[in-house]
Amino acid sequence: MRSYLLRRLGQAALTLAGVSLLVFVILRVIPGDPAKMLLPEGAPQSAVDALNRELGLREPIWVQYGIFLRSVIRGDFGQSFQYRAPALRVVAERAPATIQLALVAMLLTVLVGVSIGVLAAVRRGTGYDYAGTVLAVLGQSLPNFWLGIMLILLFGVTLRWLPTSGFQGWSYLVLPSVTLAAFPTALVARLTRSSLLEILGQEYIRTGRAKGLGEPAVIWGHALRNAMIPLLTVIGLQIGTLLGGAVITESIFAWPGMGKLVVDAIFFRDFPVVQTVLIISATIFVVINLLIDVLYTVLDPRIRYG
Amino acid sequence: MVRTGVARAQGRRGEIIAGLSERMLTLDPANHYSISATSVLRHVYDPLLDVTNDDRLVPALAESWRPLNNTTWRFTLRKGASFHDGSPFTADSVVFTLKRVRDNSKLIKSFVYQDIDDVQKDGDYAVTVTTKRPFGSLPAHLTMLGMLPPSAGAGEDAFFQKPVGTGPFRFVSWTHGDRVELAANARYWKPGVPRVEKVTVRFIPELSTRAAALRAGEIHVIDRVWPDMVQTLKATPGVKVLDTPALEAQRWHFQLARETVKDPRVRKAVSLAINRDVIIKDLLLGYARPVVSPIPPGLIGHTNLGQKPYDPEKARRLLKEAGQSNLTLDFVLMKDLYPKQLEIAQAVASMLSEVGVKVNIRNLEIATAREQRTAGNYDLFYSGWAHMPHDPDWYFGQWFTKAGAEKLTRFSDPRVEQLIAEGRVPDPRVRQQKYAEIERILWDEEPEIWPYYSVAIYAISDKLSNFEARRDYYVLLHEVGIA
Numbered sequence: 001m002r003s004y005l006l007r008r009l010g011q012a013a014l015t016l017a018g019v020s021l022l023v024f025v026i027l028r029v030i031p032g033d034p035a036k037m038l039l040p041e042g043a044p045q046s047a048v049d050a051l052n053r054e055l056g057l058r059e060p061i062w063v064q065y066g067i068f069l070r071s072v073i074r075g076d077f078g079q080s081f082q083y084r085a086p087a088l089r090v091v092a093e094r095a096p097a098t099i100q101l102a103l104v105a106m107l108l109t110v111l112v113g114v115s116i117g118v119l120a121a122v123r124r125g126t127g128y129d130y131a132g133t134v135l136a137v138l139g140q141s142l143p144n145f146w147l148g149i150m151l152i153l154l155f156g157v158t159l160r161w162l163p164t165s166g167f168q169g170w171s172y173l174v175l176p177s178v179t180l181a182a183f184p185t186a187l188v189a190r191l192t193r194s195s196l197l198e199i200l201g202q203e204y205i206r207t208g209r210a211k212g213l214g215e216p217a218v219i220w221g222h223a224l225r226n227a228m229i230p231l232l233t234v235i236g237l238q239i240g241t242l243l244g245g246a247v248i249t250e251s252i253f254a255w256p257g258m259g260k261l262v263v264d265a266i267f268f269r270d271f272p273v274v275q276t277v278l279i280i281s282a283t284i285f286v287v288i289n290l291l292i293d294v295l296y297t298v299l300d301p302r303i304r305y306g
Numbered sequence: 307m308v309r310t311g312v313a314r315a316q317g318r319r320g321e322i323i324a325g326l327s328e329r330m331l332t333l334d335p336a337n338h339y340s341i342s343a344t345s346v347l348r349h350v351y352d353p354l355l356d357v358t359n360d361d362r363l364v365p366a367l368a369e370s371w372r373p374l375n376n377t378t379w380r381f382t383l384r385k386g387a388s389f390h391d392g393s394p395f396t397a398d399s400v401v402f403t404l405k406r407v408r409d410n411s412k413l414i415k416s417f418v419y420q421d422i423d424d425v426q427k428d429g430d431y432a433v434t435v436t437t438k439r440p441f442g443s444l445p446a447h448l449t450m451l452g453m454l455p456p457s458a459g460a461g462e463d464a465f466f467q468k469p470v471g472t473g474p475f476r477f478v479s480w481t482h483g484d485r486v487e488l489a490a491n492a493r494y495w496k497p498g499v500p501r502v503e504k505v506t507v508r509f510i511p512e513l514s515t516r517a518a519a520l521r522a523g524e525i526h527v528i529d530r531v532w533p534d535m536v537q538t539l540k541a542t543p544g545v546k547v548l549d550t551p552a553l554e555a556q557r558w559h560f561q562l563a564r565e566t567v568k569d570p571r572v573r574k575a576v577s578l579a580i581n582r583d584v585i586i587k588d589l590l591l592g593y594a595r596p597v598v599s600p601i602p603p604g605l606i607g608h609t610n611l612g613q614k615p616y617d618p619e620k621a622r623r624l625l626k627e628a629g630q631s632n633l634t635l636d637f638v639l640m641k642d643l644y645p646k647q648l649e650i651a652q653a654v655a656s657m658l659s660e661v662g663v664k665v666n667i668r669n670l671e672i673a674t675a676r677e678q679r680t681a682g683n684y685d686l687f688y689s690g691w692a693h694m695p696h697d698p699d700w701y702f703g704q705w706f707t708k709a710g711a712e713k714l715t716r717f718s719d720p721r722v723e724q725l726i727a728e729g730r731v732p733d734p735r736v737r738q739q740k741y742a743e744i745e746r747i748l749w750d751e752e753p754e755i756w757p758y759y760s761v762a763i764y765a766i767s768d769k770l771s772n773f774e775a776r777r778d779y780y781v782l783l784h785e786v787g788i789a
Binding site: 030031032033036037038039040041042043044045046047050051054082083084085090093094097149152153156157160163164165166167251252253254256257260261264267268269 | 329710
């Protein structure tokens with residue numbers, strides 16, 4: 001296990017180096033000029049050139065990458081072009097909003113998604129199953145944008161139960177997390193249902209029932225535990241996605257998170273901020289994948305890494 | 307208790323929350339050209355001059371100003387104004403602020419102030435600015451430049467974490483991407499201002515969300531309302547919609563080095579084939595004004611030259627004369643930048659197809675579109691020009707001089723260049739006359755299509771009093787009260 005972890009950590013470092021190089025090069029190859037985006041339209045070319053020099057963008061790309069790598073190792077991700085502040089600080093200011101939203105949305109996804117899925121599988125062919133299917137189809141097909149606006153209009157404007165937008169406390173989390181959780185909840189519900197149904201047909205379940213285990217013990221103790229393996233993979237990927245920031249949901253709810261930040265940074269060619277966010281998201285992805293792989297062994301002792 | 311008593315005595319109470327479309331990126335007044343930042347920072351810092359909604363320059367920290375000659379401006383400063391940390395505002399502040407913006411080339415506004423030669427104080431309350439060449443638009447530019455205390459120079463990064471100005475509100479906090487909080491400056495030099503204890507500015511880029519927050523009563527004013535949202539807002543109890551002709555002309559510029567549109571007959575034909583009334587009435591629901599000059603009314607030099615005619619018959623004739631029977635134009639748009647732009651471009655494409663011109667709409671992400679423009683890969687480029695500052699010199703200087711337009715439209719006309727230089731003097735009569743002449747030449751040559759002047763639409767809570775719908779898109783709240 002230990003040598004496996006060490007090997008995985010080594011691979012993770014390589015992956016991150018690859019991501020950083022890719023992001024760095026792509027940003028500089030796509031059309032668009034950072035200084036031009038910062039200066040007003042119609043600023044003279046001499047001002048554009050001078051600003052690009054100040055931003056260090058006149059150096060050859062490999063020189064820029066060398067400087068970048070050396071600073072990143074020291075924990076310095078460069079200065080944001082737009083904010084004129086350290087990129088890491090700019091990103092760190094947005095991280096709490098994204099993390100809270102992602103965690104609450106994930107909690108909703110797991111609780112609601114797994115419950116619906118289990119109910120649908122156990123009561124297969126009943127009204128519960130059909131209702132679950134309808135909910136799952138809606139959750140996966142309603143665009144976030146539309147769902148968010150509808151929730152705002154209903155609960156914010158008409159009923160006035162919840163704030164429409166912004167981030168000032170727990171009540172502000174409700175609408176965005178529901179919006180954000182809709183798609184993954186539906187995904188998890190469907191996956192739970194199909195995975196559980198498959199397992200409920202297995203012989204060891206019949207054995208369990210035959211030896212007189214109660215239905216809850218069969219479902220929660222045996223069936224669901226085995227159904228968790230594919231679920232865990234999907235949930236892990238979803239956490240990674242959510243922590244990277246949810247662009248559309250953040251835009252609709254004026255949520256000060258990383259998703260909106262990185263999209264604006266891409267539009268305005270704020271290279272240091274894009275690089276920082278992407279490297280952090282990649283790190284999160286890599287770490288979560290590693291954790292999930294370790295969790296497999298906990299759920300299913302037959303899985304071993306050597 | 308005593309404090310509330312004092313505040314009541316001055317009639318100052320309540321909090322106003324504004325929802326702005328554009329996120330603010332900096333607290334440094336010299337480091338942006340953002341309308342949103344200009345609005346927010348005007349509450350914290352005072353500039354030397356203010357500009358009214360009818361485009362008059364009025365005193366702020368400068369009590370008066372006058373040109374001593376074509377390259378020298380003299381400003382007499384207000385006595386008794388002080389920064390939020392208690393230090394007095396004096397000529398040192400002006401000298402520091404102007405030299406800083408000129409000398410620190412990292413600042414976004416630096417290039418504008420390169421013409422400043424020297425800034426000299428004359429006692430504590432007068433400043434003389436000498437310039438390398440005539441700089442008639444300097445007072446207009448100064449309306450956008452908040453004055454900093456000279457102590458800011460000691461550590462700028464720390465200063466802009468918690469800045470002080472002389473403005474009507476003190477800076478309290480800024481949560482990036484979310485909100486700025488400001489508190490009334492009880493010692494503001496202007497009596498009776500501000501009228502509320504607290505102002506919060508929230509940044510809500512999505513219009514539907516901005517409108518929902520206003521309708522839910524969470525905020526009191528929103529900017530940048532689109533025409534098709536007006537009916538919904540008007541129908542909401544407690545919400546008022548205000549609109550005013552903006553200081554913004556839509557202007558679609560031609561790439562004048564391209565063989566196709568180099569010929570003025572082709573440009574005229576394109577202009578004649580566009581039915582501007584349809585765009586204004588049907589697509590913008592009347593929230594736009596017909597154009598009568600490249601420069602919108604209110605700015606110095608505006609001259610009414612009459613509306614451009616719609617005459618597809620004549621357009622066809624001109625195209626035939628120019629030998630362009632099979633013309634295709636690349637029309638480049640910066641994605642999602644202007645209200646209804648794609649619909650408008652599509653309407654224009656169909657109008658032009660009536661006269662036999664094929665339009666190839668290329669709706670590109672902003673940075674890419676601007677890169678394509680630099681490379682000259684377009685025939686017509688969809689753009690607008692909000693006049694910031696309130697002076698046409700910048701628009702003329704950037705778009706109609708050889709140096710300015712080199713990487714943009716490739717416009718070059720020695721006559722216009724000469725007039726722009728002559729129009730830089732401080733004397734408003736000279737400027738008026740030169741600019742009128744430039745406008746006539748442009749109106750005739752049509753290096754750009756001017757389809758309409760924009761209208762600025764705001765929606766506010768009816769609890770607000772004295773809110774002014776600004777033509778420059780600023781949202782200014784220091785003289786606004788709340789019930």
